[in-house]
Amino acid sequence: MTAALSTLQSVFGYSAFRPLQETIVQRLIDGHDALVLMPTGGGKSLCYQVPALVRPGCGIIISPLIALMQDQVDALRELGVRAAYLNSSLDPGTAQDIEQSLLRGELDMLYIAPERLVQNRMLALLERARIALFAIDEAHCVSQWGHDFRADYLQLSLLHERFPQIPRIALTATADVRTRQEIVTRLDLGAAEKFIAGFDRPNIRYRIALKQNPRQQLLRFLRNEHPGDAGIVYCLSRRKVDETAHWLQQEGFNALPYHAGLSAGQRSSHQARFLREEAVVVVATIAFGMGIDKPDVRFVAHLDLPKTIEAYYQETGRAGRDGLPANAWMVYGLQDVLKLRQMMDNSEGSAEHKRAEQQRLNAMLGLCEITSCRRQALLNYFGDELPEPCGNCDSCLEPAATWDATEAARKALSAVYRTGQRFGVNHLIEVLRGVESDKIFQFDHHCLPTFGVGRDLDNNQWRSVFRQLVARGYLSVDLERFGALFLQDKCRALLRGEEALELRRDIASKAVRQQTRTALPEDLDVALWEALRECRRELAAGQGIPPYIIFHDRTLQEMCLRQPRSIEDFGALSGVGERKRDKYGAAFLQVIDDHLATVPS
Template identity: 55%
Template sequence: MDINTAKSVLQNTFGYTDFRHQQASIISELINGADVFTLMPTGGGKSLCYQIPAIVLQGVGIVVSPLIALMKDQVDALKLQGVKAEFLNSSQDYEEQRRVEQLITSGNVDLLYVAPERLLSDYFLSLLDRVTIALFAFDEAHCVSQWGHDFRPEYQKLSIIGHRYPNTPKIALTATADMKTRDEIVQVLNLTGAKTFVHSFDRPNIQYRISEQKNSKEQLLRFINTEHEKDAGIVYCLSRKSVESTALWLTEQGKTALPYHAGLASDLKDNNQQRFLREDGIIIVATIAFGMGIDKPDVRFVAHLNLPKSIEAYYQETGRAGRDGMPANTWLAYGMQDVIKLKQMASQSDGNEQFKFITQRKIDALLGYCEVSSCRRQVLLNYFGETLAEPCGNCDNCLNPPVTWDGTSAARKALSTVYRTGQRFGVGHQIDVLTGKKTPKITSLNHDQLSTYNIGSELTAMEWQTVFRQLISMGYLAVEMDYGVLKLTEKARPLLKGECAIQLKVQKYKKPKQAQNKKKSIECDLSAGEQINFEKLKQQRSLWAKERNVPAYVVFHDATLMDIARINPKNSNQLLEVNGLGKTKLELYGQKIIALLT
């Protein structure tokens, strides 16, 4: 079987003229019976890599996914494109599950979505033994790895699939994995002979921006009001309490903001998630329990009010913005308490010493990324083993290069104070000593008699916070995990002795240059007439989506509507030029679109 059959499915079913990136090679490997491991960024077209082979090959394609809450939307989208797709999970009653099982055994399903727990049950494996299996697709494959940012223990049991079905092609897909995570995915899923495809991690449409945490809620509101007043977005917080208070506060400011975390009642979580997927302009405020597998293409911003746990987590979460390829913003605010809290959480985890060590290294890498003065995208891509030759021009450091100053003297004062206080205290006490405060703790310990007492009065307490945070991120200070105590590292010795100098960043940034034009750039180069057509199409799409009880993007992506608005089709042949408009959708909506625009 050659790739032309697959290309025909791409064009007629999914409405795209040609494959993107490495899709053709991946699909070719699978339809010829080989195993594949692919690393492709969010929005890069991973799903087509297994959907098309499952349609082309004889039998049913089994898609293993942890995303029970999203399976229905995924299947609804495929059915709307004419694909014979189904799912099996605990949300279905007995009769519905039996209906799907009968379709499978009669050979009337091309794609079946299941959770790993169901796949591994004796009952389901015995069902699979009676049918022809086209392939196995392990989506969100980073869940396999204990070194990944979203480890699911049940995923490690999937090793049985490789042994039980050695001759069935398998594909593991993820958007985020460092080398250690990749190695474990390949080992656990028995993909040692698999062909590996690693696509570029770059998402040039996303702008990366990081701010020092001051009044983070006010900063967030200003960011939304200035650039994303009516846009859909995700706000990530570290704790459930912060999620609820932030969602309530944004609601009080006139925003439609909904909370999402693991502690909420299931029906409320599901309702909030469905509103976010189906309605325009909803802001979801969430812990990292939210987001994996979210296929909403028009998320225009992702904001973090606290540090994520690693660069992998940051990349995965920010990658939920701008999946349609149009401009999107990411914004992160963080402070010293984030650093200390993350390190404490890492040290108190249930993992072994090696796991804790690697976790600490990941936190250090993230801190380095946050504090860098150069192009953020170059640093981000370099972490994943990719080189960007020139600065990106679309991050805060490129748009507004940070001001640096000779921080050698301030750094030596800070390090000396840590040393003279016995390396037994946290940041707050060190700053109190440096700025000459007379706290009960200082006087009782006689720290007002130290030579470093009040030698730092030229800087404010907030400025000293910035100095200490940068010294930690640069590796001159370490945070003792249990109590947030600061310790000198070996790297601090030459700096204390005056053998080297360092530059520190001034944490004062101007307003980003392109902020005020963001909305205009999203709707690209639509003329006035095309814009009118686009708005007509959006309104009609909402009605069609409500009729089918699916999110609007399941009917058509914004990019497809923009394409239609530009072409302004007068007949079906002109509609065939539109990307994302396959044969089934053309039959369902083609004449209605032409009538709407006439």
């Protein structure tokens, strides 16, 4: 480990490994396999990058994300690492040059797309090269139950068959117990040691609210808490992405749309602007973000309900990768559930797959409706435990009011039953509130015992009751009957009086009192901070790379606080390796000297 620690310090500029990193690195250096589950921003990349530099040969990293490959290679080259990538974005001549560099032993790390790796020609090339290790990034893509399934990943077990002596490491930030087992089985990692660092991202504040006026809710959130910040707004459809991006532009935000309906050139341009510019808000479908390594995304907002908790965790995980405070904000409504269930019913998946997706959607809806700590529920879904409430989600900061809804729920369920389980929410509310409409008389529902028994609640309160009964599994929605509600077995105990029910009391959303814009320490010199950021921006623009590839915000903050005056002191900062010290030290030291010269002694 002496060589590993020396590499960590001299190349990456960190004085010590994080928990688990050292053990994982040692296992790979010793030639053994590993399966690593580590939260986004937890330092997964170093687990294979350091061993790839210590072991003889070239580290081969399999990644499904072209944009992420390019970012990681740019970042490694900044550190003086001989890195390259092979994917469909390269012309044949460039690809051939990289292949020859591999054979000549001139590369430390090579990133390859899975569809290229499994080609016979590529495998034959790798058999002629000296390989240090194989790293399979985003390993959850192997799971056919997952939200990011990639068919090419199913063939990656051939690495064990063709290269049995070369250690492999599979890494992911998102995998429940079932997906973990599938990774082990499909990648033939039965002998791999499993390292599970937990899923908690304590710097992210989770907040979920009911849709009331979604655009105004989003606008209030952005203006009150994230003016001038970079972030992502997720929507379910391409049309909604375009409309929301246009509306945000009119409201004065630097907002860009991103979805599969745009040309490749447009998507590439918008992604590049998000990475290289500041205060850009990308409005996107789930097609965006998986390949984003941008550390300073301060918020992720959802204007529609994600399909699964896995998708929600993956998407919100793009916020706050630098460990500084970030927001995961979402609004949802029953209409989201109906839309997602309709999409599932119309999909081409098997009945088993649809059932599994339905269960996952129910779990997602359950997370929205709980009144206890959201982080505890989120982590529990992945088999992780948080002993105490987190204190950094809306349920902890502003506990939801609840009410005894036992009698109201029985009335609602009775109305569903007595109308033949054939009607949607609007008609059921008319029955309960005793509305004398044409449709009520058409079906003789004014004669039912439940007609008018719910006049004590208004329309919105009844909508809340029905929504939460669906979320908790007492009712289901029949999409073939235009959203008709029907009873589930779970409701029997409630109807028989054997069970009581507390429901969340919906209240109008209000301006949030708890702010998250606490990225800058109170004793930080803001003028020096801005000068250092401008220096970073100019250096990055001159090289055509994102600013964070030069230094993360954390390193700039440390410069502000420690104010190094010599190249040796500069090299002692966290995140400053030898290459960056020599390349950028003089420029940043000059900024610090110029600033201190203007400060009265």
